[in-house]
Amino acid sequence: MSTTTRNLPMLQVLACGGIIVTLSLGIRHGFGLWMLPITQQMGWTRETFALAIAIQNLSWGVLGIFGGMLADRYGAFRVLLGGTVLYAAGLLGMALSPTPFLFALTTGVLIGAAQAGTTYSIIYGVIGRQIAPERRSWAMGVAAAAGSFGQFLLMPIEGQIILQLGWQTALLIIVVLALMMAPLAFGLREPGFHAHHAAKRTQTVRHALAEALRHPPYLLLTAGYFVCGFQVTFIAVHLPGYLSDKGLTPQVAAFALAIVGLLNIVGSYSAGLLGQRFQKRWILAGIYATRAVVIALFLLAPISPASVYLFAAVMGLLWLSTVPPTNAVVAQIFGVQHFSMLSGFSFFSHxxxxxxxxxxxxxxxxxTGSYDVVWLIAIGLSVMATLLNLPVKETPVNRAAAHAA
Structure with a gap:
């Protein structure tokens, strides 16, 4: 029997993993399009909707750590199947919840748990085990680009379904899309995973986490990741409302978010490719610094469809481009034995x-009746993240020296 887990074809890993991320993140990125129709029909405030999405992100972060632990121990396949079921249940709840509490429970907790089991930390764990280190950053860029393609592909479709059929019917249709992730999970079932992984396990979960939390570069990287989460989720959810307040149509917002997804295909892939050649800390610092400039110029420029589309295009290049270098650094420093768990822990900060x-x-x-203060906070956080990533060292940990000491 083979003693290696590198026996899934690379094309199969990238295709199945990429499509799963396309569906999972493509659905997720469109939630901002539902804010106005749901709050207007249900008589809820924007804060009510935003709180549910905030809980979703927190649930994703917390449960992503445990999803990563399960994937490291038992393989990604089972975690992906469970995440798919939770996604379908959460979307049904989002469509049918009559109260803010149930809306927060389903849209927030359930869909957050589903995303923890169907997105980057799980897929990247398979990539880390199945693809050679010299191609790992590139492969992670391909997977991140797939998530961006999902946003580009599904955003206008979701906007049109909502417009033509209403928001509740649109959500029921999206349930079918979510269930398509289940058969794709079979393509990521790793033969011989249990026997090989048991033989290679040289650290307990507790020791791996303690090692990471004592490692300053990991802590700096994790702190910088907080900023990425703040910015992209604020923009994804609130940009439609912000543009509506400025007198622009929902179609402008949907098209702008689709542009973000399209250009992020280029940005994410390029970040992964550049990570093979340059220090990833410089890539990350450059991304965060550029975001600060782009947001400031967007706020200063006269608002129009053209300025919105230009902002969306540049932000798209920077959108998920932090994901491949961040995860590649984690794998480079600590290896892949507990990668999904450590990736999930850093993603918790995100x-x-x-x-x-x-x-x-x-x-x-x-x-306050405006988003101005939050935009300014986003600029300040970009500056902070730039400074946090500059001193990150990407050298693998020397466990032999640590044991000798």
């Missing part, structure tokens, strides 16, 4: 940022 970005956007809007 999701704390997402929680704050989406909730604070709704909270401050309801109290």
């Amino acid at each position: 999701q704390l940022g997402s929680f704050m970005g989406v909730w604070l956007g709704g909270y401050l809007y309801d109290r």
Whole structure:
């Protein structure tokens, strides 16, 4: 019997993993399109909707750690199947919940748990085990680009379904899309995973996590990831409302978010490719610094469809481009034995940022009548993340020296 887990074809891993991420994130990125129709029909405030999405991001972050542990121990296949079932249940609840509490429970907790089991930390774990280290950053860029393609592909479709059939019917249709992830999970079932992984397991979960939490580069990387979550989730959820307040149509917002998804295909793939050649800390610092400039120019420029589309295009290049270098650094420092768990832990910081970005956007809007303060916070956080990533060292940990000491 083979003693290696590298026996899935690379094309199969990238195709199945990429399509799963396309569906999972494509659905998720469109939630901002539902904010106005749901709040207007149900008589809820934007803060009510934003709180549910904030809980979703927090649930994704917290449960992503445990989903990563399960995937590291038992393989990604079972976790992906469970995540698919939870996604379908959460979307049904989102469509049918009559109260803010049930809406928060289904749209928030259930869909957050589903995303924890169907997105990057799980897929990247398979990539880390199945694809050679010298191609790992590139492969992660391909998977991140797939998530961006999902946004580009599904965003206008979701907008048109809502417009033509209403928001509840649109959500029921999206349930069918979510269930398509289940058969794709079979393509990521790793033969011989259990026997090989048991033989290679040299660290317990507790020791791996303790090692990471004592490692300053990992902590800096994780802190910087908070900013990415804050910015992208605030923009994804609140940009339609912001543009509506400025007198622009929902179609402009849907097209802008689709542009973000399209250009992020280029940005995510390029970030993964550049990570094979340059230090990833410079890539990350450059991304965060550029975001600060782009947001500031967007706020200063006169608002129009053209300025919105230009902003969306540049932000698209920067959108998920932090994901491949961040995860590649984690794998480079600690290896892949506990990668999904450590990736999930750093992603928890990302999701704390997402929680704050989406909730604070709704909270401050309801109290001030504008998003101006949140935009300014996003700029300041970009500067902070730039400074946090600059000193990150990508050298693998020397466990032999640690044991000798």
